[in-house]
Amino acid sequence: MTSTTVFFRDDDVGRMTPALRDVIELLVEEGVPCSYQVVPAFLDAEAARALCEIQVRHPALVHLNQHGHRHEQMLGAERVYSEFAGGRPLAEQLAEIAAGRRRLEELLGPAFDPTLFTPPCHKYDDATIQALEATGFQWLSAGVKTDPFSQIYYGIGARLGRVGFLGKRVSYHGGRVAGSALSELSVCIDVDEDKDAAGERIEKDDARLWQEFERCRRRLAIVGVMLHHACCDRPEKLAWLRAFVRRLKADPGVEILSMPVIAGRLSGERLRAAS
Numbered sequence: 282m283t284s285t286t287v288f289f290r291d292d293d294v295g296r297m298t299p300a301l302r303d304v305i306e307l308l309v310e311e312g313v314p315c316s317y318q319v320v321p322a323f324l325d326a327e328a329a330r331a332l333c334e335i336q337v338r339h340p341a342l343v344h345l346n347q348h349g350h351r352h353e354q355m356l357g358a359e360r361v362y363s364e365f366a367g368g369r370p371l372a373e374q375l376a377e378i379a380a381g382r383r384r385l386e387e388l389l390g391p392a393f394d395p396t397l398f399t400p401p402c403h404k405y406d407d408a409t410i411q412a413l414e415a416t417g418f419q420w421l422s423a424g425v426k427t428d429p430f431s432q433i434y435y436g437i438g439a440r441l442g443r444v445g446f447l448g449k450r451v452s453y454h455g456g457r458v459a460g461s462a463l464s465e466l467s468v469c470i471d472v473d474e475d476k477d478a479a480g481e482r483i484e485k486d487d488a489r490l491w492q493e494f495e496r497c498r499r500r501l502a503i504v505g506v507m508l509h510h511a512c513c514d515r516p517e518k519l520a521w522l523r524a525f526v527r528r529l530k531a532d533p534g535v536e537i538l539s540m541p542v543i544a545g546r547l548s549g550e551r552l553r554a555a556s
């Protein structure tokens with residue numbers, strides 16, 4: 282069986298809530314690395330201290346990255362959760378990203394991994410890519426879809442060398458984003474999604490997560506799993522997550538790695554291919 286690499290990413294980290302503690306504890310207990318995406322404007326000093334302590338105790342399992350700056354913006358008269366949608370000027374995007382980075386450097390110190398950035402709601406454009414490069418990021422994490430339409434769309438977008446077109450984002454998951462030095466490592470499973478494509482309410486238990494994983498692994502060599510710890514608000518959600526993690530660990534064709542380790546391997550492969 283060909284092997285599949287799996288990574289975990291947890292979004293919207295700010296305050297040290299019981300749900301965040303539960304998710305970190307579960308993954309640490311299971312020995313599963315996770316990249317926690319911290320929203321600079323949500324992070325307070327108390328949570329920063331707690332995260333630094335956990336990171337120092339489990340440096341291979343806990344990675345702290347930047348997730349936007351404020352996780353909101355005004356689009357026209359509407360306040361939305363995205364931050365870099367709607368064609369914001371480069372100077373504005375640069376100022377937000379740099380301010381967020383400074384805040385994480387100050388509050389998290391060496392526990393902060395400043396190489397990877399996750400744009401809120403996976404929304405970004407050419408200006409975001411330029412701002413991320415100018416600020417010193419090397420990796421971008423967003424979403425990748427595995428349905429045939431999206432795969433064809435990404436193929437066309439890549440041939441045109443576009444970050445996005447026709448109002449959608451082109452994913453370069455596992456490779457370099459067109460026209461930039463930035464590489465992309467994106468997620469394809471949203472553990473806490475509560476509606477299906479038809480808008481019907483769903484609950485992703487471990488069996489359903491496994492089905493989704495089986496679909497993703499047929500298309501992708503690297504499968505990213507996205508969590509939102511705030512949604513882990515019931516014991517059964519944690520039980521499903523633990524069961525899913527254990528099933529991944531028990532599968533001989535699965536290797537769970539941290540995002541930095543995968544990034545290092547991909548960079549190494551690219552260097553070898555270039556030499």
Ligand SMILES: [Zn+2]
Binds near residue numbers: 292401
């Ligand atoms: Zn978010």
